[in-house]
Amino acid sequence: MLGLSKKSDYALLALSYLATNGESRTVRTKEIAERFAIPAELLAKVMQRLAKMGWLASSPGPSGGYTLAVSDTSITVGDVVRAVDGGSALTHCMQSPEASGCEQWANCTIRGPLGFVNERVQDVLNHIPIRDIRERATPASAESELVKLVARDHSAPAAARRAGASRSRNEGDTP
Amino acid sequence: MLGLSKKSDYALLALSYLATNGESRTVRTKEIAERFAIPAELLAKVMQRLAKMGWLASSPGPSGGYTLAVSDTSITVGDVVRAVDGGSALTHCMQSPEASGCEQWANCTIRGPLGFVNERVQDVLNHIPIRDIRERATPASAESELVKLVARDHSAPAAARRAGASRSRNEGDTP
């Protein structure tokens, strides 16, 4: 349902927490887990993967824990989702075209276009570093600007026509 | 895993097919199913939902089928995903904050920022009408412009620093 998993959620949480509190101090998984009231074991697993990616430095034993090993500007939301969730493509075809044995490859007329949509989403995710996550920025001005841009780029009249499209956020979809 | 479901996939397929081939002709579900080699029953279910949304006009009986009831510019990818998949929020908190009983509401420091990321993705999806899906447009110019915009809006140096972020599309993620 086009939502990022809890693992990615936790990863972003932990990363932002480390970026804020763990500048040079080692932070235990338990600390983060208790701070956000999330299952420690699951978060531990997420931390392991983040460490394996080289983004976290781990030190075992008491007074051990994790430290942010890289700059908070060098990892993006897209990177995290891709690492923790294992791929972040919209469709299955786009991750491994031949591996998944997509029969419709020849028939699929929207493969290219949907891939285009995919790239859009990926780009958005790939250009939001975790620093922005912790900085809690929600500038309305930038948002409206992006809307304009996205609408304009290759289908200005179409998007302009519908105008009030985003209103259908939460209608009647939970039976 | 931040991927749209097959149902959404099929919905987009059918919609684009109807927009192209079914201008005023009624198209049977079977025809689309065979065309794209997808399970007819599942697609039928999807079609029903699309019809119930008022986007498709259905006519029963022999020589019956579906017709696109609205302009191909008045429905966006976001609309379809939301209708077929049932909600398209990135996190569970964002769909029904109090319903899902999110304990971390007070603790969650990234709720706002992640919501911001969520809105970004939603905006992208909400401003790509199905017409663009069928037109298979992949203008590189527009893309680069969007990248600039997304990067610039509130964290120019951060995004500028990493620059080559999108290279990590398909690395080593399928063990």
Added chain:
DNA sequence: CTAATGCCGACCAACGAGGTCGGAGACCTG
């Protein structure tokens, strides 16, 4: 009337997500 189509609900199977368990190494304490 018959056949073909959409319509609707219930049902089942499988994959993946979410969560849990026991181990191995490292630090601290006595």
Added chain:
DNA sequence: CAGGTCTCCGACCTCGTTGGTCGGCATTAG
């Protein structure tokens, strides 16, 4: 120096959602 404890680490398991299927009913063209 030795034991205990705390940490990371990897494998394991359960459960829910998703994808997919089946049957029966209403409707309409031929």
